[in-house]
Amino acid sequence: MEKEIRKCGYVALLGRPNVGKSTLLNRLIGRKIAIVSRKPQTTRNRILGILSGPGYQIVFLDTPGFHKPKHKLGEYMVNVSKRAAMDADVNVFMVDAAARPEEEFGFLEEMMPLASGTAILAINKVDLVRKQELLPLIDLYNKRFHFEEIVPISAISGDNVDRFLEVLIKYLPESQMPFYPEDFLTDLPERFIAAEIIREKILELTGEEVPHATAVLVQEFKERGEDLIYIRADIIVEREGQKGIMIGEGGKMLKKIGSEARKEIEAEFGKRVYLDLWVKVRKNWRKDPVQLRSLGYA
Secondary structure (H helix, E strand, O other), X not given: OOOOOEEEXXXXXXXXXXXXXXXXXXXXXXXXXXXXXXXXXXXXXXXXXXEEEXXXXXXXXXXXXXXXXXXXXXXXXXXXXXXXXXXXXXXXXXXXXOOOHHHHHHHHHHHHHHOOOEEEEEEEOHHHOOHHHHHHHHHHHHHHOOOOEEEEOOOOOOOOHXXXXXXXXXXXXXXXXXXXXXXXOOOOOHHHXXXXXXXXXXXXXXXXXXXXXXXXXXXXXXXXXXXXXXXXXXXXXXXXXXXXXXXXXHHXXXXXXXXXXXXXXXXXXXXXXXXXXXXXXOOOHHHOHHHHHHOOOO
């Protein structure tokens, strides 16, 4: 008997910061794979999410938001997005329906020539605009750029996401074998997931400046017995003042970050977690290639 013909391929999610790429990925996978925040540049690495269905498998590449970098970390993040665009079979360019189109043009003009795969435009956050505004918006993008399809969606509400998925499957390459086992949802190691959850809580609980100068490095991840995981992690900041903010008066902020992160890590791994957090200063780490590599940004 011949093997079932399947459609399998890599789909890159590309867009400016806060356009909703990670929210869309999590909705499609049906589980929280990527951390989300209202603060820009939440995603720093390429996040891989795997969606397997009847006759298809999509390997999503969630990427950092495209922006004008101000330091080496920013350059790394933009390069991650560019590499994903060059490697993917289908490139989904996401734009914000509520933003002025001119704000999105620069991103599209720079990224689209790099894309080797099929170009799809996803106009996200349609729940924030009136329906009569959508057709002129679609027409505007259609006249200025060449996309195989333009799909309006709302990643947060799920509006038209099923139609969007049908479009992706349509343009996937044919393959007789899936790339990953069908029960795989991501290739992310547990250490990385734990570090990202901690960083998400920092984004939620601290002010505008501090989260962007913060990295999380898991130093120990050990199972102790059948139902306990010990995690020791360093929260890296750039200045002593940021360290003070991260710890808070009487250690209150660090305790709150630890408590919120521990609950989510326990829910993720299905085990009790002992979370041991330390705050350390590494001056100007975002500008130092050696320190960036040591923190996993390489």
